Amino acid sequence: MKHTVLLTGATGMIGRPAAMRLLEEGHRVIGVSRGEGTIDHPGYIHISCDLTRPEDVAALFDAHPCDRVVHLAALAHVTGESDLSYSRYFRENVLTSQHVFEQAAARHIPVFYASTVDVYGLNDGVITEACLPAPVGPYAETKREAEERLHALMGDTPFLTARFAPVYSPEDMHDILKRCYLKYPSVAYRVGKGTDYAFLDVDRAVAAVAAWAERDPAPSGVIDLADPEPVNTRDIVAAHGASQIICLPEFTRGLGLALARLLPGKLRLNVHKLLKPQRFDLTAGERFLNGGDPAPYVPAPPDLRGVRVLLLEGFARQNMALMPALKKLGCHLTTYNASRLDVGYASHYPDVKLVEYWNREDADASYAALIKVLQAGDYDVVIPMTDFSATLLSNHIEEVSRYAAPAVNPPEAFCRAADKQATMQTCAEAGVPCPHTLYDMTSPDQILEAGMPFPFIIKPRVGYGSIGFHVIRDEAQLRAVFDDTVKRFGPVVVQDYIPQTGTQYKCEVFLDQNGEARSAVVFDKTRWYPIDGGSTCCSASVHRPDIAADSIRLLKAMGWVGYGDVDLIEDPRDGVAKVMEVNPRITASVKVCFFAGVDFARQIVELYTGRPVTAYPDYRDGACLRYMHTDLLWFIQSPNRFRAHPSWFSFRNTTDQIFSLRDPWPFVTYTIQAFKKRKKEMEKRKR
Numbered sequence: 001m002k003h004t005v006l007l008t009g010a011t012g013m014i015g016r017p018a019a020m021r022l023l024e025e026g027h028r029v030i031g032v033s034r035g036e037g038t039i040d041h042p043g044y045i046h047i048s049c050d051l052t053r054p055e056d057v058a059a060l061f062d063a064h065p066c067d068r069v070v071h072l073a074a075l076a077h078v079t080g081e082s083d084l085s086y087s088r089y090f091r092e093n094v095l096t097s098q099h100v101f102e103q104a105a106a107r108h109i110p111v112f113y114a115s116t117v118d119v120y121g122l123n124d125g126v127i128t129e130a131c132l133p134a135p136v137g138p139y140a141e142t143k144r145e146a147e148e149r150l151h152a153l154m155g156d157t158p159f160l161t162a163r164f165a166p167v168y169s170p171e172d173m174h175d176i177l178k179r180c181y182l183k184y185p186s187v188a189y190r191v192g193k194g195t196d197y198a199f200l201d202v203d204r205a206v207a208a209v210a211a212w213a214e215r216d217p218a219p220s221g222v223i224d225l226a227d228p229e230p231v232n233t234r235d236i237v238a239a240h241g242a243s244q245i246i247c248l249p250e251f252t253r254g255l256g257l258a259l260a261r262l263l264p265g266k267l268r269l270n271v272h273k274l275l276k277p278q279r280f281d282l283t284a285g286e287r288f289l290n291g292g293d294p295a296p297y298v299p300a301p302p303d304l305r306g307v308r309v310l311l312l313e314g315f316a317r318q319n320m321a322l323m324p325a326l327k328k329l330g331c332h333l334t335t336y337n338a339s340r341l342d343v344g345y346a347s348h349y350p351d352v353k354l355v356e357y358w359n360r361e362d363a364d365a366s367y368a369a370l371i372k373v374l375q376a377g378d379y380d381v382v383i384p385m386t387d388f389s390a391t392l393l394s395n396h397i398e399e400v401s402r403y404a405a406p407a408v409n410p411p412e413a414f415c416r417a418a419d420k421q422a423t424m425q426t427c428a429e430a431g432v433p434c435p436h437t438l439y440d441m442t443s444p445d446q447i448l449e450a451g452m453p454f455p456f457i458i459k460p461r462v463g464y465g466s467i468g469f470h471v472i473r474d475e476a477q478l479r480a481v482f483d484d485t486v487k488r489f490g491p492v493v494v495q496d497y498i499p500q501t502g503t504q505y506k507c508e509v510f511l512d513q514n515g516e517a518r519s520a521v522v523f524d525k526t527r528w529y530p531i532d533g534g535s536t537c538c539s540a541s542v543h544r545p546d547i548a549a550d551s552i553r554l555l556k557a558m559g560w561v562g563y564g565d566v567d568l569i570e571d572p573r574d575g576v577a578k579v580m581e582v583n584p585r586i587t588a589s590v591k592v593c594f595f596a597g598v599d600f601a602r603q604i605v606e607l608y609t610g611r612p613v614t615a616y617p618d619y620r621d622g623a624c625l626r627y628m629h630t631d632l633l634w635f636i637q638s639p640n641r642f643r644a645h646p647s648w649f650s651f652r653n654t655t656d657q658i659f660s661l662r663d664p665w666p667f668v669t670y671t672i673q674a675f676k677k678r679k680k681e682m683e684k685r686k687r
Contacts, residue, residue, distance in 0.1 A: 001216050004028040006064065006109075008051060008100060009072035011035055013172060014114065014202055018070065018209045019044065027213055030064045033073070052091055057099040061107065068218065069104045070112040070209055071097060076139060086138040093142035094149065101153045110158040110218035111150065112209060117163045117198070117224060117280070119144040122265075122272055125597060125620025128281045129163075129222045129295035132599075132614065136269040148300050158220035161297060162208055165200040165226035165280070175199065177240065179274065180233040188233075188242035192250030196230035197277045211289055221294030223285040230279075261661045301614040304605050305330030308380045310404065312336045312370070313358065314344020315673060316385035317627070317657050320666060321591035323349040325601035336373065341673050343658065343666035360388045367392050374403035381608045383407045383586070387418065387463075390585040405608040409584065413559045417584040421461050421493045423554075424579075430557035432550045433578045435571075436496040442486075444478045447494055455497040458482065460489035469534075471497055498578065502570040504528070505544065505577060506536070507551035508593050509564045510603045512613040515556055518603060519616040520548040521593040523623075526646065529630040531638050536589050537631040540646065541596040541623040547577050554579060562607055563600055588657065592625035595655050624654040629674050 005022055009015040010031030019029045019039055028043045037046025049060050051073060075084075075092035097113070104111050118140035119133040135144045147161050166175035177184050179197055208225055212218065237245060253275045260271035284295035309326055311319055314337030326333050327349045334351065335344030338358040345353045357369040370392070374382065382404045384390040393406040394414040400406045408414060416422045427434035441447050447456075458481070460468040468489040472478045485492055504525035510518045527538040551566040565583040570576070586600070593600060596619040606613045624646065635641045635648050642648075659667040 002026045002028070003068045003213055004030065004066045005068045005070055005213055006030045006032065006061075006066040007070045007072065008032045009074065009114075010037060010039075010046065012072060013169060014167060014205050014209075015072045017202060018072070018206045021206050021210045022213055025210060025214065027068075030066055032060065051096040051099055054099045054102075057103055061103040067109060068112070068213055069100065069109050070114075070213070071100050072114045074114070074143070076116075084138070086142075089138040089142045090145075093139070094145045097146035098149050098153070101150050105153045105155065105157055108157045110160075110220075111154065112160050112162065112212045113147065113150050114205075115143050115147055115161050115163045116140060117165050117226070117278060119147065119163060120278060122269060123278065123597070124595075125623070126279050126281050127224065128618060129224055129284050130298060130617045131597070132298065132301065132616070136265045144300070151297060151299050158218040159297075160212055160219055160294060161222040162205075162212075163222065163224045164205055165198045165224075167200045167202050167205055169202040173240075176231065176236055180236050181240075181242070182246070185241055186243045187246065188237045188244070189246040189248060190233050190237065191248045191253050191275065194232040194234035195253075195275070195277065196232050196279075198226040198230050198280055200226050207289060208285075211291075215291075219288065219294055220297075221284075222297045223288045223294045224280050224282060225285045226280055226282060228282065228286070230277075258661065298615075301602060302606060302611045303330070304602065304609075304611075306332060307605055307609060308332045308334070308378060309605065310334045310336060310373070310377070310379045310382040311344060311350075311385065312382065312389040313338075313385040314342035314353075315339065315670075317343070317588045317670075318385045318586045318590055319344045319347070320658055320660065320663075321594050322383065322586070322601050323347050324660075324663065325594055325599055326605070329599075329602055329605065331605060334377065334379070336370070339673070341669040343670050346666040346669040347663050348665070349663065360386075363388070363392060367396060371399070371403075374400065377403075379404035381405050381407055381605055383604060385586060387583070387585055390414070391418070394584075407562060407604050407608050409559075409561060413561070414584050416558050417555075417560065417564065417582040419461050420459065420463075420581045421491075423558075423582050424493065424495070426557050427554060427579050430553050432554045432557075433576045435498055435578055435580070438494040441492065441494045444475070444482050447478065447482075448475065450494075452494060452496070457495050457497050458485060458492045459495075460485070461491045461493050463489055468492070498569050498571045499573070500569075502572040504536075505542075505547055505568045505570070506539070506587060506589060507544075507547050507566045507568065508587065508590060508598075508600065509548075509551050509555055509566065510600060510607075510613070511552075511555060511561050511564070512607060513561065515559075515561065517552045518613045519598050519600070519619075520552055521596060521598050521619050522547045522551075523589070523592050523596075523625075526624075527631060527634050527638075527644060527648075529634045529637075531634060535627075535630070537627045537629075537634050538644075538646075539589050539592050539625045541592055541619060541621055543621055544577070550577070550579070554582070558582070563604060588627075589625055591655060591657055592623055593619070595625060596620050596623035622653055624652075625657060626654055627657040628659065629671065 005027050011033040022029050023041050023043050031037050031046045032049050119135045120127050121134035121136045133144050135141045168176050181188050256275050260268045288294045309331045314335040332351050337345040337355050358366050390408050393408045424434050424437040438450050455473045458470050470481050508521045512518050522544045523539045523541045525536045528534045529537045555564045565587040567580045568577045598616040598619050603613050658670050
């Protein structure tokens with residue numbers, strides 16, 4: 001079916017060839033721009049119109065009926081313009097678009113909107129249409145705002161958002177050449193062996209417009225569009241020539257990206273564009289061009305500016321992931337610290353830093369101090385960091401809820417997750433793989449009578465890290481440690497020992513108000529300390545759909561809501577990943593999830609303020625997190641120090657649990673505290 005297409009930006013780089021292509025394919029085209037048209041064709045009429053004036057846009061639609069709208073008009077990065085203020089970008093990119101979208105929506109006319117891949121901002125890893133945009137700068141911010149207004153206005157009327165990579169044509173190579181020329185055509189530069197960039201040939205952009213116009217009914221969704229193959233700077237220079245080429249060593253790329261962390265957003269983005277350009281999965285765009293459906297459009301998450309958040313236990317490593325994430329969301333952040341050496345006090349991110357009584361050996365006094373803080377303050381959400389604070393909040397959930405929403409589960413679900421024996425029972429009920437487990441063992445004789453083969457493990461039913469963990473290899477060892485373990489840590493769980501040669505995993509799951517999974521990030525425990533079984537000191541994100549599915553099923557069976565941490569180990573005897581425990585609080589390694597692209601801070605605040613929870617359907621592989629304080633101890637003690645994978649000496653695509661160039665002081669204070677507490681913590685983990 002042929003259509004009458006109203007095409008804005010009809011005299012632009014994409015607009016004019018798009019109009020010609022539509023005319024060639026038999027459509028009628030109403031070209032719109034501020035200037036005069038230059039197309040001579042019986043199916044084409046040109047209208048000069050100021051789209052910033054809503055009354056002119058309404059008159060345009062009234063006078064020239066159409067059944068498709070292609071909106072290309074926009075203000076981009078224009079060289080030589082004297083006014084590139086945010087207000088001008090907003091007027092040209094947002095208000096103009098809104099006026100067009102309003103008229104199209106009122107008449108139920110499908111819309112094709114040309115946006116930009118710049119809306120993804122500093123999104124690391126491979127970008128798909130499911131990635132949440134994080135625009136930086138007025139151009140990207142206003143294009144994203146126009147996307148959102150299109151989504152809000154169109155209702156059931158189809159619309160396609162096409163995010164274009166930088167567009168080029170044989171006549172206009174500006175966007176390509178500025179990536180590798182200091183002065184075209186005489187001076188070019190190259191970093192290492194060259195840098196790959198994603199560009200979009202104007203003919204491919206035009207093909208997308210034509211493909212959309214041909215389809216009935218009009219497709220609706222979002223696509224990323226770029227050429228199938230990226231272009232390397234060495235190929236650009238070879239094609240265009242240069243009298244001088246400045247060759248920079250590869251290490252300058254990493255150095256430049258490290259220094260860029262200290263720069264404000266726009267400058268940091270520009271450095272990334274040059275040194276670490278975006279990489280795209282173009283599957284949805286290719287599918288669309290070949291007649292398939294685009295990806296579903298992902299609307300912007302809720303605005304969380306001004307939400308008041310209280311983070312407990314400022315000494316906890318988890319704070320180093322949550323504090324910058326919450327500040328980026330615009331939340332008002334308060335940290336509850338027991339010392340001025342706590343990372344929550346040393347950091348520059350909190351708006352308010354409290355120093356109050358907190359003692360994990362004195363729950364009643366700690367809770368009383370917390371209640372006074374909640375009564376005196378004005379908080380929307382209070383987030384626990386450790387088992388101790390999570391248990392306090394869950395046990396007093398009704399009272400705490402009078403002052404702020406506690407980010408914990410009610411006692412029934414919480415206790416079931418905290419109790420390792422109850423977790424194993426739930427695994428059995430839900431059909432989730434777990435080690436063979438003996439329940440309610442109160443003496444060595446009971447264990448021996450049950451016939452559990454050596455070696456097996458005993459560990460506290462409620463605990464954290466490797467505290468109270470023992471690998472039992474014979475009867476003498478069992479009798480030597482059992483009573484003392486029960487005396488120190490309470491009832492124990494007895495399980496089959498899975499050889500430590502199997503890979504250990506964690507799966508961080510977030511379930512919304514309806515118990516539906518909104519994210520599930522799997523990462524492996526590449527190294528841990530103590531080396532015979534302890535807490536993670538090096539992790540890397542991986543995709544294991546089987547682990548994610550089992551973890552989600554387990555937490556759903558527990559009646560869980562919100563953030564949950566599932567620990568697993570792959571049994572080398574049968575290759576199955578088996579659940580070891582569930583931690584009912586934020587894990588110390590959560591920073592790897594943020595680094596991989598999943599914002600649990602946003603999800604927590606959304607859930608506990610009654611908002612819809614943003615989904616993160618994907619994340620990037622190979623995001624690596626190190627806890628250098630214990631990773632160094634691992635290196636000293638491990639016989640595999642030079643055979644580790646990834647190499648202990650590799651810092652590529654890696655972040656540290658504590659250290660940050662943008663917030664360096666907490667590393668110093670945390671290190672001081674770590675030295676002071678090390679003897680006590682190692683005593684707890686003594687085998």
